[in-house]
Amino acid sequence: MNKRVLKPIVLAVGMALGIGAAGAASNFDMSDLNKNVNPCQDFNGYVNAKWLAANPIPADRSSWGAFDKLAEDSLATQHQIVEDAAKNAASAKSGSIEQKIGWYYSSGMDAAAINKAGYDPIKPELAKIDALKSPGDIVAYLNDSFARGEGDLFNFGRAADYKHSETQIAYAFQGGLSLPTRDYYLKTDADSVKLRKAFTDHVAKMLELTGVPAAAAQKQASDVLAFETRLAKASLSPVDLRKPENQYHFVSVADADKVTPRFSWDDFIKAQGAHVTNGFSLSQPAFFAEVGKMLGDVPAAQWQAYLRYHAIEDASPVLSDAFQNAHFDFYGKTLIGQKEIKPRWKRVLGEINSDEHGMGMALGELYVAKEFPPEAKARAEVLVDNVRNALKARIENLDWMSAETKQKAIEKWNTFLPKIGYPDKWRDWSGLELTPDNYYANVAAATKFDYQYEMSKVGTPTDRHEWGMTPQTVNAYYNPTDNTINFPAAILQPPFFYANGDDAINYGGIGAVIGHESSHGYDDEGSQFDAQGNNVNWWTKADRDKFDARTQVLVNQFNGYSPLPGLHVNGQLTLGENIGDLGGLNAAYDALQVALKNNPKEAAEKIDGMTEDQRFFLNWARVWRENMRPELMKVLVNSNPHAPAEFRAIGAPSNMTAFASAFQCKAGDKMVRSGAQQVKIW
Numbered sequence: 001m002n003k004r005v006l007k008p009i010v011l012a013v014g015m016a017l018g019i020g021a022a023g024a025a026s027n028f029d030m031s032d033l034n035k036n037v038n039p040c041q042d043f044n045g046y047v048n049a050k051w052l053a054a055n056p057i058p059a060d061r062s063s064w065g066a067f068d069k070l071a072e073d074s075l076a077t078q079h080q081i082v083e084d085a086a087k088n089a090a091s092a093k094s095g096s097i098e099q100k101i102g103w104y105y106s107s108g109m110d111a112a113a114i115n116k117a118g119y120d121p122i123k124p125e126l127a128k129i130d131a132l133k134s135p136g137d138i139v140a141y142l143n144d145s146f147a148r149g150e151g152d153l154f155n156f157g158r159a160a161d162y163k164h165s166e167t168q169i170a171y172a173f174q175g176g177l178s179l180p181t182r183d184y185y186l187k188t189d190a191d192s193v194k195l196r197k198a199f200t201d202h203v204a205k206m207l208e209l210t211g212v213p214a215a216a217a218q219k220q221a222s223d224v225l226a227f228e229t230r231l232a233k234a235s236l237s238p239v240d241l242r243k244p245e246n247q248y249h250f251v252s253v254a255d256a257d258k259v260t261p262r263f264s265w266d267d268f269i270k271a272q273g274a275h276v277t278n279g280f281s282l283s284q285p286a287f288f289a290e291v292g293k294m295l296g297d298v299p300a301a302q303w304q305a306y307l308r309y310h311a312i313e314d315a316s317p318v319l320s321d322a323f324q325n326a327h328f329d330f331y332g333k334t335l336i337g338q339k340e341i342k343p344r345w346k347r348v349l350g351e352i353n354s355d356e357h358g359m360g361m362a363l364g365e366l367y368v369a370k371e372f373p374p375e376a377k378a379r380a381e382v383l384v385d386n387v388r389n390a391l392k393a394r395i396e397n398l399d400w401m402s403a404e405t406k407q408k409a410i411e412k413w414n415t416f417l418p419k420i421g422y423p424d425k426w427r428d429w430s431g432l433e434l435t436p437d438n439y440y441a442n443v444a445a446a447t448k449f450d451y452q453y454e455m456s457k458v459g460t461p462t463d464r465h466e467w468g469m470t471p472q473t474v475n476a477y478y479n480p481t482d483n484t485i486n487f488p489a490a491i492l493q494p495p496f497f498y499a500n501g502d503d504a505i506n507y508g509g510i511g512a513v514i515g516h517e518s519s520h521g522y523d524d525e526g527s528q529f530d531a532q533g534n535n536v537n538w539w540t541k542a543d544r545d546k547f548d549a550r551t552q553v554l555v556n557q558f559n560g561y562s563p564l565p566g567l568h569v570n571g572q573l574t575l576g577e578n579i580g581d582l583g584g585l586n587a588a589y590d591a592l593q594v595a596l597k598n599n600p601k602e603a604a605e606k607i608d609g610m611t612e613d614q615r616f617f618l619n620w621a622r623v624w625r626e627n628m629r630p631e632l633m634k635v636l637v638n639s640n641p642h643a644p645a646e647f648r649a650i651g652a653p654s655n656m657t658a659f660a661s662a663f664q665c666k667a668g669d670k671m672v673r674s675g676a677q678q679v680k681i682w
């Protein structure tokens with residue numbers, strides 16, 4: 001139950017690594033600085049090298065840095081919450097979220113019962129798959145498994161209509177792959193070939209765990225790879241998927257049926273219980289056309305192998321140890337270099353926090369009550385206002401943009417909705433029935449409950465106050481279709497935010513995050529959505545051309561970064577995030593200058609021998625300190641729109657004259673990009 005159901009398109013600041021709560025003793029420990037490194041040559045090394053050397057990655061993680069540390073701290077808080085909930089579940093109010101979370105957690109911790117059950121919980125599902133004989137049987141199975149929230153092959157969910165953002169519609173989206181991107185199936189270099197071999201070995205192993213004989217398991221594993229390779233060939237790359245026109249393709253149900261003659265969208269949508277009136281987004285028609293063809297020309301046995309493997313893999317995190325360990329061996333150890341499986345309590349919390357079958361928002365309700373004081377929210381609101389105002393002034397003062405486009409940009413600025421901490425209204429969990437002692441049944445119930453919730457939103461008005469991230473997530477996001485910027489409670493703490501800290505540290509941390517999310521509204525992707533969240537052009541041709549010329553320099557800058565031998569950052573894939581960082585850090589810096597003007601005492605004094613401007617950039621680099629296993633680095637560079645942290649620490653500052661001034665860097669220094677190399681966008 002590891003589904004990747006479509007989420008509304010969101011542009012986050014980090015890599016959604018987890019969750020948070022911390023208390024640092026001081027705002028910035030100057031002994032962290034490596035005085036042997038020249039900040040003008042290697043700012044990341046200057047700020048982070050000592051810390052990186054002294055803080056190896058824990059065995060049960062594949063990266064370790066500021067985000068990861070907060071995520072672990074948050075997990076520790078959540079651990080306490082769920083342990084208490086489990087202890088008190090029997091006496092808790094019947095049907096309360098405390099009771100449901102308590103049962104979810106304690107059933108997941110009951111290793112004896114889970115191991116005793118083996119793979120019994122999925123035997124009925126495997127029997128259904130064994131019985132599929134014809135394309136009609138397969139289609140009926142897909143309709144049914146999707147309706148339970150267990151569908152494979154593609155993603156089906158809801159999001160705002162890109163062209164009428166006030167209403168939510170259904171989206172069918174490419175999916176169905178086990179490996180991170182299409183390239184993993186198609187590249188012929190030795191590493192890629194080796195990984196595919198590891199993958200088919202893993203598939204065979206999973207099948208054998210359910211009693212498939214070894215030879216048959218090998219055959220089915222190669223069928224799975226062949227099947228997914230066809231899907232991969234018809235899939236778009238992560239770079240192409242960033243284009244709004246590749247995310248949205250509105251069709252009537254009748255026209256969708258023409259794309260997939262063997263698959264009735266009318267039947268499918270009815271089975272999902274979604275209220276579709278005029279049509280829906282068949283987002284990547286070429287992908288679905290291929291799926292339609294596969295219903296006609298892929299033998300039933302190959303379909304069965306694919307569906308069987310996915311049924312096992314998806315369920316494996318909640319089955320017996322044999323399955324959980326095998327899942328970890330490939331997806332943890334091989335793919336992302338994690339050394340040890342996480343302790344059970346973290347794995348169960350991972351399920352509870354899952355988007356598709358969790359109760360993350362319910363846990364968030366308990367988390368916020370424990371962790372997030374109203375004073376923190378009040379100070380964060382001031383920071384948000386100041387950074388947003390600075391961004392507005394920057395737009396007004398741009399020397400390259402016409403008054404006409406500026407007016408539209410300001411119109412968009414006016415409709416931004418910042419949300420801080422947690423939702424005003426919590427989700428209703430009544431109707432979700434859990435039991436004290438059956439983990440699999442609980443996860444299945446939560447999966448179905450969540451899917452039905454998503455489907456119930458199709459055809460309803462877009463709610464700008466809904467959150468797409470839980471409060472315990474150490475991250476933030478911008479949603480272009482409702483023009484909201486969102487800052488979960490867990491990121492509003494050190495080192496991002498000190499409720500009583502000096503302005504320089506706060507603006508270099510959370511201030512830059514606020515600027516980053518706001519700037520997403522104007523990055524290469526977000527700027528294709530208007531003030532109302534509709535995907536329409538509001539630019540003059542000349543201004544768009546100037547924008548593209550400027551962003552191309554940023555693409556080139558990041559193309560030049562290489563985290564590992566032979567591995568290069570993809571400047572096009574990471575462009576939106578890099579625009580966000582550059583615009584955001586500039587806006588946060590300007591906001592700091594306004595704050596310092598209002599507080600001349602702080603402006604004049606040095607703290608720990610550092611000026612406020614220096615401290616601003618020090619904290620920016622500090623939040624991007626991160627050790628990462630090379631395996632994970634490869635996956636992220638190939639698939640994730642965020643550049644590796646070490647380059648985020650230096651990428652934006654190296655384009656800022658304010659950075660060079662703060663550290664007295666000169667033209668020619670590595671951290672000083674000047675002339676045609678210096679990127680100025682927002």
Ligand SMILES: [Zn+2]
Nearest residue numbers: 011012013580
């Ligand atoms: Zn971002």
